[in-house]
Amino acid sequence: MAAQDTEVVDIDGHRLKLTNLDKVMYPETGTTKADIFGYYSAVADAMIPHVRDRIATRKRWVHGVGTPDDPGQVFFQKDLDQASTPDWVRQVTIQHSSGAKSYPLVNDRATLIWLAQIASLEIHVPQWRVDRDGERENPDRLVLDLDPGEGVTLQDCAEVARLARAILTDMGLDPMPVTSGSKGIHLYAALDGSQTSDQVSAVAHELARVLESDHPDLVVSDMKKSLRSGKVLVDWSQNNGSKTTIAPYSLRGRFEPTVAAPRTWRELEAKDLQHLDYREVMERLSRDGDPLTGLSAGHASEPDRLSTYRSMRDAAKTPEPVPAERPEAGEGRSFVIQEHHARRLHWDFRLENDGVLVSWALPKGTPTDTKQNHLAVHTEDHPLEYGGFAGDIPHGEYGAGHVDIWDHGDYELEKWRDDEVIATLHGQPDGGLGGVPRRFALIRTAQGGDEKNWLIHLMKPDTEHGDASEPAKTAPGKAAPGKAAASRRRSPGAPITGTPVSPMLATLGSAADLHDEDEWAFEMKWDGIRAIAEVRGGRLRLTTRNGNDVTVTYPDLAGLVDLAGDHDLVLDGEIVTLNPQGRPDFGLLQTRMGLTRPGDVQAALKRAPAHYMVFDLLEVDGTKHTRDPYERRRELLFDLLHPAKNDPVQVPPAFDGDLAHAVASSKELGLEGVMAKRRDSTYATGRRSRSWIKIKHHLTQEVVIGGWTPGNGRRANTIGALLLGIPDGDTLRYVGKVGTGFTDRVLDDLAKKLGAHERKTSPIEGVPSADARGAHWVRPEFVGEVEFAEWTGPGRLRQPSWRGLRPDKRPDQVVRES
Secondary structure, three states: OOHHHOEEEEEOOEEEEEOOOOOEEEOOOOEEHHHHHHHHHHHHHHHHHHHOOOEOEEEEOOOOOEOOOOEOOOEEEOOOOOOOOOOOOOEEEEEEOOEEEEEEEOOOHHHHHHHHHOOEEEEEEOOOOEOOOOOEOOOOEEEEEEEEOOOOOHHHHHHHHHHHHHHHHHOOOOOEEEEOOOOOEEEEEEOOOOOOHHHHHHHHHHHHHHHHHHOOOOEEOOOOHHHOOOOEEEEOHHHOOOOOEEOOOOEOOOOOOEEOEEOOOOHHHOOOOOOOEHHHHHHHHHHHOOOOHHHHOOOOOOOOOOHHHHHOOOOOOOOOOOOOOOOOOOOOOEEEEEEEEOOOEEEEEEEEEOOEEEEEEEOOOOOOOOOOOEEEEEOOOEEHHHHHOOEEEOOOOOOOEEEEEEEEEEEEEEEEOOOEEEEEEEOOOOOOOOOOOEEEEEEEOOHHHOOOEEEEEEOOOOOOOOOOOOOOOOOOOOOOOOHHHHHHHHOOOOOOOOOOOOOOEEEEOOHHHOOOHHHEEEEEEOOOEEEEEEEEOOEEEEEEOOOOEOHHHOHHHOOHHHHHOOOOEEEEEEEEEEOOOOOEOHHHHHOOOOOOOHHHHHHHHHHOOEEEEEEEEEEEOOEEOOOOOHHHHHHHHHHHOOOOOOOOEEOOOOEOOOHHHHHHHHHHOOOOEEEEEEOOOOOOOOOEEEEEEEEEOOEEEEEEEEEEEEOOHHHOOOEEEEEEEEEEOOEEEEEEEEOOOOOHHHHHHHHHHHHOOEEOOOOEEOOOHHHHOOOEEEOOOOEEEEEEOEEOOOOOEEOOEEEEEOOOOOHHHOOOOO
C-alpha cells in the first residue's frame, strides 16, 4: 500500500489510521474512501445529535458498492468485533433472543470516522436511546417510512407526507421530512419519552390506517407487496423497539452516493424533487444549517406552534411574514386587532403568549356592551411579526383581502387557561378601542360541538386590572409634560425595580444574507457591552444582557436622566470606552467591568470614561414601541434625544449609503463591523433574529472557561492557557484553548477568580488527553471572548487570542457564532 494512500489523524484526541484513501467505493461516480471521510467529517456536527446514545447497526461494503452489472457484497453487522474495535469507542450490550450483542454508540466524530474507515457506509439506529447506564429508554421520536410501490414517484410520497403532517400537527407534533436517499421519504416527529415503543407503534399504525381510509387510491398500510403497486406504503413498523431506520445524514449503499437528507417542507413542494448526493448535502448544510435541528432538541412537549400557520401560506406569494424559525418562548404582552376585509369582513383579535400571537376571528368585532357577547373563532397561532402586518393578501391565497391595524398595544393578563382568558387591553389614543383600557374575557363554549368556538365578553372595569374610565396615555411628543413630571425630575422617585428588559439579539452573517440592500439600514457595530437604559421617575437603571444591574459601575452615564427631559424612556445601546484616538477599546472597558466600590469606580471613571451609544427606543412614557418598525423607532429616538457633541451619551446615525461603503467606513474608523437592520422589522425582545445581521471584520466568539493549564518560563506558576467550551444542549463541548492575548494583570485577575471556583473533574466534553494533561478544572461560570482566524473541521478555534471576560453574559447565553 502506497504511503500517500494512508494517513494517521488525530480526531478529538483519538489517533486513527485511515487507509486506502484512494480506493473507489462508488464506481459510478468515482467517489473514493477519502471523499467519504471528508463527507462524514463535514456533517458530523449535524448528524451526531440524531444518532447520539442510539445503538448503531451498520451495513458495510468492504470492497465498494460495485456497479449494476457487478454489485458489491454487503455485510449487515450488529455485534462489534472486539479485537478490532478501538477501546475509546463507547459500547452498549443489548440482550437478544439469540444472545447478547455489543453495539457502538456514534456519540462523537472519531467514532463516525472509524466506522467509515471500516466501510460502514450506512448507519441504522432505533427511535430510542440508552441512558448513562446503558439501559434502554422509551422512544423520543416517531418515524413513518413512506415507501413508494411500483409506478409511484417521490412526488407522490411528498403528497402523502403532507397528508400525514396535517394529522401529526393536530396531535401537537411537529413532523420533519427526510428524503431517504433510496426510494421514499421518512417523516420524523419528536416525542416526550412518556410512551413505550409498543404504544408509539400502535399510534403510528392507527395513523397509517387513517391515511389509507381517507386516501385509498394513494395510500396502503398493509405490508403485503401484492397490495403496494401504484400506492405509497406508510410503513409504521419502524417504531417497533427491535427495528432501526437509516440515520439522517447517513450515506446509502446505492450505486451513487446518495444520502438520507433532511429537507424542508418548502422543498417537498418542488415538482422536480429528487434525492440528494453527498456533495449537495455538504453544500446545503454549510449554507443553510440542519433543517432537522428541532428533532434532536426534543420538542414533542413544545411543538412548533407556527407549523399550521406555515402550512397555510407560501412566502413567495403573500406579503405576510412567514418565519422559518421555530418561535422562542417569551413573556411579552402585546396585542393587535386587525380589520380584515376578506371574503367576509371580520376582525382578527391576537394576544401575544409564549412567543406567538394566539388568535381569534371576530365576525362582529369586539363587543361594546357588557350585556352583548360576540362570537370568537379560535384560529391558528400567528408569528409575533404579524402584529405589525397591514396590506393586501393576494387573491387565491389563504385569507385573501385587505388588512388594516385597527388597534394595538399591550395588555395586562388576569387569567390564561385552556378554556378562559381574561385581559385588559391598553390600545392607542386614536385606536379602535377608544384610547381607554378595555377588559375582555374570552371563554371557550364549543358551541355546535366545535372546539374552535369561543365567545368574547366585555367585562366591567376592575380597579385592580385597570379602569376603563381612566384617560388614555399620552402619545410621545403629542403634549407637553405637566407640572407633576417637572417636579418629579427635581425630586427623583424610588429606585427602579422589576424584571429588566431583555434586548433583541442579532445573527452573525455576511453580505450574502442581504438580498435587497434597499430594505436594510446600516449602523456601525460598537465594541463594548450591551446595555438597556431605563429612565423612570427621574432615576436611571442600566442592565446588561444577562439582567445584571450595572448602574453604579457607570455613574458617568447619569446625565441620561437630564437628556431624557420630562420623559420616561427605555433605550437600547452599547457601553464603550474610547482610546486617545476616539475609537472603542474593549481592553480599556475591561478595567471598568464589575467595579462597585465608590473609590474604585471613581478612579476608573477618570482613567477610562464610559460612553453610551444609543441605537434603539423601546418605550416612551409607558407606551411600548417594540411593535413599531425600525424606521419609526429611529425617528422617535432622534426626536427625543438631542445630546451635545461631547456628551457621554450619543445617538449615532445610521449610515447613509450601501453596505460596501458602510463596511469601508467601519474599517476606516477602526470599528468592529456593521449592523444591518431591516427597515420594517419590529423589536423582538429577548430573541435572536435574522432581522438584525451583524457583519464583522474579524471573527470573535464568546466562550465558557472550563479549566486552565500551567504555563512555562515566567508563566510557570500561573495560567498558561485557558480551556474553552461552548454549550451544546446540556453539554459543554470543547472548542480549543487560548494562550495569547493576556497581560500580566489580566492573568493575575483570572488566576484569582478561577482559583475560587475549582472542581475535581472536567466540565467540558471532548477535551483531548494532550490538552487535558495537568489541567486545573473550574466550575463553568465565567464567560470570555476570543478573536480567532477560523473554525477547523473538528470544530476547534484556530489561532484564538484572548479579548477579555464578559461579565455581562451568562454561560447559557453563549452560542456558536459562525
